Amino acid sequence: MNSKALKAALENIRYPGLSRTLGELNLISSAKVTDNKAAIALLTVSDESYLTVKEVILEHFQNQFSAMDITKKLEVQKDMNYGDTAQPNNRAPYAKNIIAVTSGKGGVGKSTVSVNMAIALAQLGYKVGILDADVYGPNVPRLTQTDMERIKWNDNNQIIPSENYGIKIMSVALTTPTMDTPLVWRSSVAVSALLQFLEDVAWGELDFMVIDMPPGTGDIQLTMAEELPITAAVLVTTPQIVSTDDVSRAIMMFKDIKVPIAGIVENMSYFIAPDTGNRYDIFGQGGGQKIADKYAVPLLGQVPLDMAIREGSDQGRPPVALGDENQKKYYQDIVDSMLSEIDFKL
Ligand SMILES: Nc1ncnc2c1ncn2[C@@H]1O[C@H](COP(=O)(O)OP(=O)(O)OP(=O)(O)O)[C@@H](O)[C@H]1O
Ligand SMILES: [Mg+2]
Numbered sequence: 205m206n207s208k209a210l211k212a213a214l215e216n217i218r219y220p221g222l223s224r225t226l227g228e229l230n231l232i233s234s235a236k237v238t239d240n241k242a243a244i245a246l247l248t249v250s251d252e253s254y255l256t257v258k259e260v261i262l263e264h265f266q267n268q269f270s271a272m273d274i275t276k277k278l279e280v281q282k283d284m285n286y287g288d289t290a291q292p293n294n295r296a297p298y299a300k301n302i303i304a305v306t307s308g309k310g311g312v313g314k315s316t317v318s319v320n321m322a323i324a325l326a327q328l329g330y331k332v333g334i335l336d337a338d339v340y341g342p343n344v345p346r347l348t349q350t351d352m353e354r355i356k357w358n359d360n361n362q363i364i365p366s367e368n369y370g371i372k373i374m375s376v377a378l379t380t381p382t383m384d385t386p387l388v389w390r391s392s393v394a395v396s397a398l399l400q401f402l403e404d405v406a407w408g409e410l411d412f413m414v415i416d417m418p419p420g421t422g423d424i425q426l427t428m429a430e431e432l433p434i435t436a437a438v439l440v441t442t443p444q445i446v447s448t449d450d451v452s453r454a455i456m457m458f459k460d461i462k463v464p465i466a467g468i469v470e471n472m473s474y475f476i477a478p479d480t481g482n483r484y485d486i487f488g489q490g491g492g493q494k495i496a497d498k499y500a501v502p503l504l505g506q507v508p509l510d511m512a513i514r515e516g517s518d519q520g521r522p523p524v525a526l527g528d529e530n531q532k533k534y535y536q537d538i539v540d541s542m543l544s545e546i547d548f549k550l
Pocket of ligand 1: 508
């Protein structure tokens, strides 16, 4: 293989967990082959992503060269080519701040955290909207008891968002014939639907737009980061998966695309027995703190595994609005920490 072929092959490798290639992300600075030895220089911005990319390259070319030297080019600032993420479009100029709630894995409580954080912000007097960006598993309407509503249009041909618990709500689940109609859209169609929800919905002026993202680090996440100046990302995890690659990958993606991470929410951290009130640390203690330390991002708070949170959420009775004082406080504390971590425009 000559240098040119090596560069082309490198550019075709997909970044782990993303839909884009190393070439599309502009991560390859140079590639040289001499005497069957490969020398590759990478342009990654963080040490973590350097290690990820190095690993995937080594795996890809196993034993094809007598030696592989993969270095990180000493260039801290570079023109990233994650689309236009470094200077994103702004499809939501009516929102002063945009918070993306994400997770590496599904089912960790992202939607529950998004809805309760949005309501906690509204309880502080802010104007808040929540966009359900999880087009394939939209459940914000159920969590907010708006699942029986269907979209209506105003005289300006704009979609009127649903409203409950003091927040405005938009979700594809409000547009389908029934809440549980499955969507079989290609991701490009899903992305266009979301862009329409940003542009054609009568959100009014918002202090905060909270986005409940789908799990992972795919197309929708990257498109949202390209089309919106995300003020901060909140990463939800559970103690079992705290140390897994999925969480690290999500953190690295946001670091690489330069979206500030407000912090980590550890959900289902410990169990409070409903009968005795005793606390059980089923998964051990301190997982969320460890990962927060590892990536130097704050731990915004912990929410225990609490049957009342699941039951209330299933009935569209958000714990931060209708739960007991403890349940309200978990989410209000998370919002307080987030407000003190990030310099929001208010
Ligand atoms: N702290 C908690 N205590 C008890 N149950 C919880 C807690 N947080 C979330 N749940 C429950 O866990 C389930 C998954 O939560 P949720 O739907 O918020 O996760 P998600 O990350 O948005 O999932 P998905 O990836 O499918 O969108 C729900 O049934 C929810 O009620
Ligand atoms: Mg969800």
